[in-house]
Amino acid sequence: MMNQKEKEAMTLGFSEWLQKTGHRKTPERFAILTLIMEESGHFTPETLYSKMKNRPYHISRATLYNTIRLLLECGIIIRHQIHSQQNTYERATLAANHGHIINLPGEEIIEFNHPGLQPIIEELCNLHSIQYSRHALYIWGYPKKDV
């Protein structure tokens, strides 16, 4: 969960990014950002939309998808591609800290963290002359039946 200070910093960052890139600062956009800052894990456009319905004012799917695109562009959220039919998103600051183990069947997700990964990624980026942006490690497997 984000604390108040982090939320303010993120809101300010979004506001500045909107300004810098020539987008308007509409209340809908900040309402969606607020909702996303309350998410503790993965979410989809549909889960956001249904949560939106319980809020003071309604926001359309068009605006929701539009805002999700902006939040992707400015790097506040990232898109996971775990399910084939529906896009899943996560705040980038959350996602940066862990990989995903996808536990079949049912695709239950375990998040993990491993310090050895970062040096490998840096090495690969140097090798291929890539300016690192982000990464994702997914591991698929089945629960072990033994103890």
Next chain:
Amino acid sequence: MMNQKEKEAMTLGFSEWLQKTGHRKTPERFAILTLIMEESGHFTPETLYSKMKNRPYHISRATLYNTIRLLLECGIIIRHQIHSQQNTYERATLAANHGHIINLPGEEIIEFNHPGLQPIIEELCNLHSIQYSRHALYIWGYPKKDV
């Protein structure tokens, strides 16, 4: 590219899997497998479908999607999650050997290989009691402008 021997082994494996799981061995299924064995990288249902059109007989989208599902189930192909709108696939044997660097903008894909990754994955699987099935490491970044 797969050599003849590998192709025969894969075809046999698919055939046995179909038998074992109670599915019929239709010519359409083997025709699609044959096409996939000629792919040297990523493919989508649509790229397969259009290649199919140049073949002796036509295969419907329904059958194509049905067969892709079977090939996923038996582990011959895996699904990548790079593009948001269309599923991308690859032969599992190919995918096992490399990770993917997604070079923005345009999502050009560089494949890579790093020996340090495997021990990390094994460690994580042991820690979480996971029977390893497969993994995927994606790195997003931009081309470096300097030399």
Next chain:
DNA sequence: TTTTATGCAAACCATTTGCATCGGG
């Protein structure tokens, strides 16, 4: 006042499904 964003509904498009027919076992 200008121009971008919103909301609604319709359009899109990859994928799935229903159903009549075909054909593997």
Next chain:
DNA sequence: CCCGATGCAAATGGTTTGCATAAAA
């Protein structure tokens, strides 16, 4: 023969788009 598989076309459902209206700047 029987029942699963195919082909076609229609349905589905997540996402995008067109357009009239609203509201940021």
